[in-house]
Amino acid sequence: MPVKLCTEVGFKGDKKKFSGAVDNLAKRQFYGQVKSVMIDGTRPWVFCADFDFRGKAALIEPGEHSDISTLCSFKVKSMCELIDTDKEKRGKLEIVVEDAEMSVTDSTPEFVFQKKPKPEQNEQQQPQDYKVKARLEVTGGTWLLFSEQGYGGDLAVVTTSNNGRRMSFGQLATVRSAKKLSFLD
Incomplete structure (x- = not known):
């Protein structure tokens, strides 16, 4: 479905219609700040x-x-319509941080991690990498990720397309809550 951008409040100024993902508005000849x-x-x-x-x-x-x-306090440089592919409502979000993991299937205002089961110990210990290792996996649906508990702070969006490809929008250094969107047509 199309979106119409306007450079002035009240749908005034320069206007342009788009449909689908736009990774660079300037390349599509839209140079102003989106205000409506x-x-x-x-x-x-x-x-x-x-x-x-x-x-x-x-x-x-x-x-x-x-x-x-x-709603949007910054100059918009890219945008995309979200498509929900979780028709069976089985999509989940999995986050693994070092020796803890979490798997959620619905919105959660505060993450609670569980310790991962330890694999059998080999006789020789592997050298440890002390950097924080984190992995985020989305197996369906569209998820809003928030930098603060209770769905606050900065926002990033992670979703999967019909062919299973993961798409991310926005960037966060820390994720403390997540909300699952449901907007199937």
């Missing part, structure tokens, strides 16, 4: 502060938004 948007359809769009869906991210629901300054 009209989103058709039933699916939300994610707007990112950097090219290639990086930096800060904001999720904007379908409808007419005459002033997005409270």
